[in-house]
Amino acid sequence: MSLLTSARDGNLEAVKQHLADPDVNINRRNSKNGTALIHAAYHGHTECVRLLIEAGADLFLEDEDGTALDNARLKGHNGIVTLLENAESIAFGPYRKLNEEEELQTERRPDLGQKITRLFNFRAMTMKETTQNLSTKAESSFVLHFSNPAIDLELIHKAKDAFIDEGGIVNNNQLHTAINNPTRRSTRQIHLRKNN
16 A cells, blocks of 8 residues: 555554655646545645655645645645644745745735746746635646846845745845846836636
8 A cells, every 4th residue: 555545544553654755756646647645635734744844745745636735625624734834834934935946935815715836936036826715726826036126126025035044045146137237127027827
């Protein structure tokens, strides 16, 4: 029985055995992009979710219904929702480095029924903001250059600080020029809409 199957079935002892194996891939995906954490959250297995979080499962991987948190919310497993929300804020905070160019900020706004992600690219000096409706999964996105006055400069600086704290390198001269270059003020704005 695989880790994914054990988590889906809520077999805590089997999950523990798999996690004791140093070669286990805790974030292995099935054909629908599900992971052990997503399966455990979807099926309401709180202790399996807790164990997978403690073992370092990636909280932000998504299947067709979203992250483990999205799946728990979809099925009404409120205890798991709280557990995953707390784990996200403790384990990663609102920021995480994706690669050598990009920092991702995730903000959940249950009061508005939205998840907002901002992808800061410190090579292109752009920010892509995507707003997702938590109930319909409909998304709208736009991309702005850092010089665009519509971007809150505090957002850029917080993302830059988080990126550097995680080992990223930012060319401060290039960033300063991008933010303060008036010739770039009317740069591109790309609006995308996606309805699932």
